[in-house]
Amino acid sequence: MTPFRPFGAPSPTPSGHPLPQAGEGRESASCQASGIRHQSGIGTVFFAAALWAALWVGSASAHGVGSEGVSEPAEAVRFFYVGGDPMAYAAIKVFSPADDKVAYQEGFADGNGRFAFVPNATGDWRVAASDGMGHRAEAVVAHVAATGGEGANARSEKNTSAENTNAENANANNHAASVRYEGPTVWKALLGLSVILNLALLAQWAVQRSRRNSEGAAHAHQ
Amino acid sequence: MHISEGVLSAPVIAVGWVAAAGGVAWGLRKLQPERIPHVAVIAAALFLAALVRFPIGPTSMHLTLLGLAGVLLGWSAVPALFIALMLQAILFQFGGLVSLGANTTIMGVAALTGGLVFRLFGTRLPMMLRAFASGFMAVVVGTVLLCAALWLSNSDFRGTLPLIAATQLALALIEGVVTALIVGFMARSMPRLLAS
Numbered sequence: 001m002t003p004f005r006p007f008g009a010p011s012p013t014p015s016g017h018p019l020p021q022a023g024e025g026r027e028s029a030s031c032q033a034s035g036i037r038h039q040s041g042i043g044t045v046f047f048a049a050a051l052w053a054a055l056w057v058g059s060a061s062a063h064g065v066g067s068e069g070v071s072e073p074a075e076a077v078r079f080f081y082v083g084g085d086p087m088a089y090a091a092i093k094v095f096s097p098a099d100d101k102v103a104y105q106e107g108f109a110d111g112n113g114r115f116a117f118v119p120n121a122t123g124d125w126r127v128a129a130s131d132g133m134g135h136r137a138e139a140v141v142a143h144v145a146a147t148g149g150e151g152a153n154a155r156s157e158k159n160t161s162a163e164n165t166n167a168e169n170a171n172a173n174n175h176a177a178s179v180r181y182e183g184p185t186v187w188k189a190l191l192g193l194s195v196i197l198n199l200a201l202l203a204q205w206a207v208q209r210s211r212r213n214s215e216g217a218a219h220a221h222q
Numbered sequence: 223m224h225i226s227e228g229v230l231s232a233p234v235i236a237v238g239w240v241a242a243a244g245g246v247a248w249g250l251r252k253l254q255p256e257r258i259p260h261v262a263v264i265a266a267a268l269f270l271a272a273l274v275r276f277p278i279g280p281t282s283m284h285l286t287l288l289g290l291a292g293v294l295l296g297w298s299a300v301p302a303l304f305i306a307l308m309l310q311a312i313l314f315q316f317g318g319l320v321s322l323g324a325n326t327t328i329m330g331v332a333a334l335t336g337g338l339v340f341r342l343f344g345t346r347l348p349m350m351l352r353a354f355a356s357g358f359m360a361v362v363v364g365t366v367l368l369c370a371a372l373w374l375s376n377s378d379f380r381g382t383l384p385l386i387a388a389t390q391l392a393l394a395l396i397e398g399v400v401t402a403l404i405v406g407f408m409a410r411s412m413p414r415l416l417a418s
Contacts, residue, residue, distance in 0.1 A: 081282070082314050082315050082316065085275065085277075085282040130229070132372075132383075132385070132386070133368070133385075133386055134223070134224065134225035134226060134229050134368060134371075134372060135224070135225075135226055136226040136227070136228055136229050137226070138228070188313045188314065189269075189270060189273060189313075191313065192266075192269050192270075192309040192310075192313050193266050193269070193270070195309060196262055196265050196266045196269060196305060196306070196309065197262055197266065199262070199305065200258050200259055200261070200262030203258050204255070204258050204259070207255040207258070
């Protein structure tokens with residue numbers, strides 16, 4: 001409990017000791033001056049910190065998040081199985097022209113097998129899609145710098161090397177994809193059937209010829 | 223079940239080719255000349271089966287007829303599969319040519335398992351049930367081998383493992399039913415083919 005202190009009495013320090021009065025000695029005066037200088041230094045530091053925070057509020061807000069529209073042209077690729085079904089939610093890796101080992105970006109295709117990314121340099125960008133079940137497709141997108149003017153993002157899809165799948169350029173630009181899916185035609189199926197049956201005929205002919213030769217050799221031997 | 227180029231590691235590709243070469247050679251050795259047209263017809267069916275696609279969940283599957291090939295051809299199913307897979311890779315880009323050995327091995331072992339399951343139970347189970355088990359087990363074994371090949375190649379498929387399991391289970395059921403229907407039909411119309 002704080003003891004009663006008459007008006008005019010020396011106010012105690014936080015530790016309970018009375019502040020030094022005038023004429024109490026040089027040491028006390030020196031102590032007082034030192035304390036004032038100390039408090040003044042702290043205030044200066046606080047002031048400087050406040051000023052720094054005010055001036056650099058932009059960088060100070062880097063721990064926050066925000067969003068904005070992006071005007072850079074994006075590249076979009078669609079991956080699909082032979083037959084036309086999309087590689088829905090396939091895992092995607094994008095490799096920049098500068099680094100073919102470490103992926104520039106990773107993500108997943110959408111339900112329609114489409115994936116879009118924003119290149120940061122011109123050149124051939126490799127986009128690989130994998131559905132995790134052994135199906136893998138690659139597309140090489142030749143990204144060319146914008147030449148100015150609206151919609152002048154000159155771009156082209158160089159080639160899509162498809163293993164089990166194909167990829168096509170699905171960008172909204174008017175540049176037609178250089179590789180488009182050509183479905184399994186009846187002609188391809190008929191060609192395959194023809195090859196199989198011709199192989200069988202060839203094998204049958206070879207077997208019969210071998211038998212005939214062996215029979216001929218047996219007759220000649222007799 | 224077709225594995226594309228660039229997915230498998232070199233050792234898995236090499237082992238796949240060695241096993242496939244052995245299987246094809248043994249299958250040709252066991253092939254009786256009079257059964258060549260028979261094998262050709264089954265190879266044509268295997269080739270065309272991949273074109274029959276049906277949607278399962280977010281993806282789509284196709285018939286394999288592996289169990290049926292194992293039931294009807296035995297070891298001769300391996301060369302039939304090799305020819306069918308090679309033509310599928312060339313004409314339809316189903317799987318790759320480099321991974322053809324691994325694909326042949328995976329599906330060949332699956333087909334042989336299907337045939338083994340069909341013969342293993344003999345007359346203890348009804349033929350339709352054996353045929354269903356044959357088609358079902360062929361897909362299950364093929365899927366296990368596929369996952370093993372991917373795992374040995376350090377292919378990260380853990381994220382899609384539930385999807386693989388779900389879709390392949392559905393495919394196994396469908397294959398089982400299709401195999402049972404075809405074998406049931408053949409048992410009535412041409413039982414000689416099943417007896418061989």
